[in-house]
Amino acid sequence: MEESDLSVIETSQTNALSKREARRQAILVAAAKLFLEKGYGATSLSDVVACSGGSLSTLYDMFGSKAGLFKELVTGRCREITGALAEAEADGKDVRRALMEQAHRLFDLVLSPDAVAVIRLIIAxxxxxxxxxxxxxxxxxxxxxxxxxxxxxxxxxRGELAIDDPDGAARCFCSLVLGDFQMRAACGLAVRLDEQEKARHIAAAVETFLKAHAPERSA
Amino acid sequence: MEESDLSVIETSQTNALSKREARRQAILVAAAKLFLEKGYGATSLSDVVACSGGSLSTLYDMFGSKAGLFKELVTGRCREITGALAEAEADGKDVRRALMEQAHRLFDLVLSPDAVAVIRLIIAxxxxxxxxxxxxxxxxxxxxxxxxxxxxxxxxxRGELAIDDPDGAARCFCSLVLGDFQMRAACGLAVRLDEQEKARHIAAAVETFLKAHAPERSA
DNA sequence: ACTGTAATGTAATCTACATTACGTTCATCG
DNA sequence: CGATGAACGTAATGTAGATTACATTACAGT
Known part of the structure; x- marks a missing residue:
């Protein structure tokens, strides 16, 4: 019975699943919006349901509790956010260019509203x-x-940089790029940087890093 | 009547005031302990009173509301914490030494349990x-x-450093010294650094900064 | 001792949820 | 068609805690 008419079963099941999955997603989206915007304590599950459609009963059926929904949401968001870092692949470029690109990616990612909201929640x-x-x-x-x-x-x-402690140097690089912008953003202060200021800051960070880790000329 | 026996009036008033002041301080101390430790939402005013002695009525009389108490507490803590930075005065020393001392002060201050708890509350x-x-x-x-x-x-x-943007350089210095330790601590992760590792990190930060801002030899 | 004021302790009030229970609707499957 | 079970909506239930009210007490100034 399970094997014979897979197609029928599958269509019905995928329908059922996708329906359930759709609800699930709708709830997660609504929860994301509300939790990230108003915080955990200030968000009630009735709000979530009012925003997602569906019913409280379903929410409890799916997530068990407010804490369960929250954890699921945040872990999912973590995956999404941190997944966005993966595509680097800058092997042919010169060091300055590669670091500049990486710096821009890092800066934008960490200061994206989503990432800021997530870290705020994690701290709170x-x-x-x-x-x-x-x-x-x-x-x-x-x-x-x-x-x-x-x-x-x-x-x-390859002798293009002078690094004795790679992990320390990496910390140094990230710190220089992020400055205190992440903390300010987490505190809710507006990080007002137009594109030009941002570019200047990042360039300065990279230059500082390169100057500090330039390979010795006489060696 | 107001001018004649100031002393008597003053003693009685100072007694009254200091009594009130004592209550006030007791409440603030208890509130500090509980808010900083358990957070705003998780702390009830009954808890505070239970811990401070005195009565809920007095608390409301003095602070008006939970939010009022909280604000008063946090602003007071801010003053205390940031006040601890003021005593620098390192004019005679050489640059490296002065920066090292400043770095240690900054690091210890920002990562002190009190400062971490305060920033956590501010973010939350x-x-x-x-x-x-x-x-x-x-x-x-x-x-x-x-x-x-x-x-x-x-x-x-004086030509001891090459700095074109002092404010940017200061940000750079602070970022290098603090690394991501502040954010990690705010997230509640244990920042496990023994004295030696700490000293090494700070020394590396200062060296990096100095290397990047060394004055040109040929100028 | 007498009075007014500040401080206390207790208990009532009110609200806001989290969580549960229950009766209904609706689609899917045999 | 009729049954099964998911999803729904609504309305309890229960708790926790902020805020207020009130009756009582301590104490300084006269």
Missing amino acids: EGQQFPELAELFYASGPDSGRARVAEYLSSRAR | EGQQFPELAELFYASGPDSGRARVAEYLSSRAR
Whole structure:
């Protein structure tokens, strides 16, 4: 029975599943909007349902509790956000250009409204959900930093940079690029930087990094 | 009547005031402990009173509301924390030494449990209390950065550093020193650094900064 | 001692949810 | 068609906590 008419079963099941999946997504979208915008405590599940359509009962059926919905939401957002870092592949370019591009990517990603809202939530609810911070850091900043460190190492091996502690250098690079903008944004302060100021800041950060890690001329 | 026996009036008034003041302080201390430790939402005013002694009525009489108590508490903490930066005065020392000392001060201050708890609260309740972030940044990081910028300028004028944008350089210095430790701490992740690692990190930050801003030899 | 004022303790009020229960609707499947 | 189970909507239920009201007490100034 399970094997014979897969097609029929599949269509019906995919219909059912996709319906359920659609509800699920709708709830997650609504929850994202409300949680990220108003915070955990200030968002009621009735609000979420009012915004997503569907019923409270379904929400409880799917997520079990407010905390369950929240955790699912934040972990999903973490994956999305940190996934956006993966596409680097700048092996042929010269170091300055590669670092500039990486710096822009990093800056834009970390200061995107979504990422800011997520980190704000993680900080705000860190007492109740300590797992979230660990998860976020492991999948985001830490793996990103490791990638940067690896890149720096490879360039150091070719003599294009002077790096003795790749991990420290990577931290240094990220810190220079991000400055205190992330913290300011997390605090809710408007980070007002037009494109020109942003470009100037990033260029300065990269130049500082390069100057500090320039290979010795006489060696 | 007002002028004649000031002393008597004063003693009685100071007694009364100091009593009131004592209550006030007790409440603020208890509130600090609970708010900083458990967060705004998770702390009830009954908890505060239970911890401070006195009565709920007095609390309301003095602070008007939960939000009022919170604001008073956080602004007070901001003043205390940021006040601790003021004593620099390192004019005779050489640049490296002065920067090292400043870096240590900055690092210890920003990562002190109190400062971490305060910034965590500011971030968590930023939606409800946007003033707090502005106040904190104005009195803390911004004025601190300005002082660093001024110092760097003065050394640049003497040719001991190459600085074209003092404010940018100050941001750079602070970012290098703090790394992402502040954000990690705010997220509740344990920042495990023994004294040696800390010293190494700070030394590396200062060296990086100096290398990037060394005055040109051939000029 | 007498009075007004500030401080206390207790308990009532009110509101806002999280969570659960239940009766209804609707589509899918046999 | 009739049954099964998901999804729905609504309305309890229960709790927690902010805020207020009130009756009582301590105490300074006369």
